[in-house]
Amino acid sequence: MKAVILAAGQGRRLSGGGVSFPKVLAKVAGRELLYRHLKLLRERGVEEFIVVVNPWTKAPINDALLRWGFPFRLVINERPELGNGYSLLQARDYVDGTFFVVMGDHVYEEAFLDEAIKGQGLIVDRRGEFIDRDEATKVILQDGRVRDIGKDVPGEWYDTGFFVLDREIFDHAEAVLKEKGKVEMSDVVKRAELRVTEVSGRLWLDVDTPQDLKRATRFIVRRSVKPTGDGLISRVINRRLSLLLSERLVNRLSPNQASLLSTLVGLLASLFASISPPLGGVLYQVSSILDGTDGEIARSSMKESAFGGWMDSILDRVVDFSFLLSLGLFLGPGVSWPVVALAIFGSLMVSYTSERYRAATQRDLYEDIPLLLRIGGKRDERIFLVMFLCILEMIEECLWALALWTNARLLAVLFLVWRKGRKGA
Amino acid sequence: MKAVILAAGQGRRLSGGGVSFPKVLAKVAGRELLYRHLKLLRERGVEEFIVVVNPWTKAPINDALLRWGFPFRLVINERPELGNGYSLLQARDYVDGTFFVVMGDHVYEEAFLDEAIKGQGLIVDRRGEFIDRDEATKVILQDGRVRDIGKDVPGEWYDTGFFVLDREIFDHAEAVLKEKGKVEMSDVVKRAELRVTEVSGRLWLDVDTPQDLKRATRFIVRRSVKPTGDGLISRVINRRLSLLLSERLVNRLSPNQASLLSTLVGLLASLFASISPPLGGVLYQVSSILDGTDGEIARSSMKESAFGGWMDSILDRVVDFSFLLSLGLFLGPGVSWPVVALAIFGSLMVSYTSERYRAATQRDLYEDIPLLLRIGGKRDERIFLVMFLCILEMIEECLWALALWTNARLLAVLFLVWRKGRKGA
Structure with missing residues (x-):
């Protein structure tokens, strides 16, 4: 299957009046509109993309396409002023059978495309x-x-800019062109009395103005939260704040840079913890919020990588260790260091048990044993407790609480997985 | 495809003269001979097993087959004294096209079957x-x-007891039966002038005597070592000893029981470490050797489970933690506890980094970055060093060495994976 991407629009409102800025190269949540189409449709089996551009934006779009490496054919619409239906006509010689036609300046989420195709x-x-x-x-x-179709038509349905067509459409486009001297997709659709398919309630929108870009970015970032994996504090507090941050950072920071930022704040928190636990605790919670951004940025900007996730996990463990070590050092010579050691061990084991479970079974520990979510002890929850007790300057209590909570959870997870294994065997 | 398992042999030499003991239910490396055939051939696409038994062993074999749940049909050879070719004849009505015939009292390794089929x-x-x-x-x-074929024939090839046949074989078996009044497979093979296929150098053997059972167990246990994953000390010392143990334990302990045994010895070692580090250190090394047996027993007795592997890993971490904690306690009030904490953290992170890597990529960290094997720091190597320094009563040095070694490795693995991720991206 092939897809025709109509990308000859001139993006005047996005570039502030210039004509040489290709609208489809505008970034939404860290990724060009065009890249999003290609990536998502390629994953859904599209074998070649016919990208229709105008003469002034040909060069930068060609460069981008070569860099990305999707199979493409660039077609130039020498007269974009004749309408986007005229752009479609330029693709005539390169498609056959059934093909998709996509408005290049739209954004679609994966769930939309899954149905639309x-x-x-x-x-x-x-x-x-x-x-x-x-x-x-x-x-x-x-x-x-x-x-009927149009901006001022009193219709109850919205045109999503996504089409599944065959070659008959070109005859209608030709006819409209002859009749009117120019041809918009809506004229073609109306003349063809095109069938429609409903895909309602999914995220899609068209991008015309800088405000649209921001809105699209916000929607996409918000949809990037993974349904599982978050503890209570994440769901109630951290995610709301990290999403606000990610919206603003997604066009500026790579996921790895966001990881690094969170790690640096966490190490700074550790540094302060040995001098002023309240300050350290608050910074620790800040780093915990920042820790949500790398995943959000990675998913919403399609830059997820196994290595990035790995790196983030390891750095989280380093921060947790150094913070608890610092709290112990703060207590001076009178510290019950075995409690610090237990808190360090137990905290690490929360993550170890679930990652080791995924390594062994390729499944999620919390999905298999949901009871564990109620026992709690995930990183967001631990850090919030630590901040709270640090502000109250209850450092010894903090370490005891962590040591008991996390090691009780360890015993529970050992028992629950053992029981599950026995049942399964 | 179907497989005929000739299991009407009477196992006199295995049972000490009785006739009611079904030879194919004798256990090799913790698993019945018959189970091994069914499991391995089922994995290779066999859809139904025709199991030919004698009247006296019918009941226990039927029970076992029902328990195991492989698709089977039990066929009774009422006159096993007429030879194993007569057993084959009993399967006549139940096979078609090409089918396998397997001597039930043989053992084959997977690599043999991969070629033989x-x-x-x-x-x-x-x-x-x-x-x-x-x-x-x-x-x-x-x-x-x-x-020609036979025990006393001066041939240079050995009959492996595995056949890939079609229905023509039954005519030859009938003919031999008429002629001789009884029929052995070797007579049938000779009369049919059967084609042969060479599969040389793979593990297969037939089991007649208790000594054969032991030998077969030894071979299978020895083949159960995974090629990757072992550190230097494992390869040079621990595996040799754990294999000797596994040979003896495989018919007595389940993999989980072996895990538990190793854990208990490890916890005992921790207990002693706070009183007498040399004794604790030696016990720790003993538990490290025992730690090899659960995997060997699991693989050689076909009882591998994701849960078992998970449990073993978690318990190893618990033992490592408690041993290092005990060493710290041994040093009394003068202990540099942050060094203990660093040693605990670094030791845990050796395993965490590689398990998290597997969870993220489904690949092996050491295969992807072989340099890490040279840096060392795996559990077998750490424990050996700990034992060595504990015997010399160099406890502080031991903790420092672990803290530096494992955390240097952590920095190295962060750098190496980061570099690999950059190259890949």
């Missing part, structure tokens, strides 16, 4: 949850086909 | 490395077919 004709959405409904192209349907 | 006719071995060559059935070949 199975559809027929124009993909429409009844809710238009994420778009500016006044500005949007509305559609009036009759018997599952388009009767 | 692709063969034709009788599988022969030129080397007979693992068998009693005098007692073995020899084969003389001509043009890739059997010319």
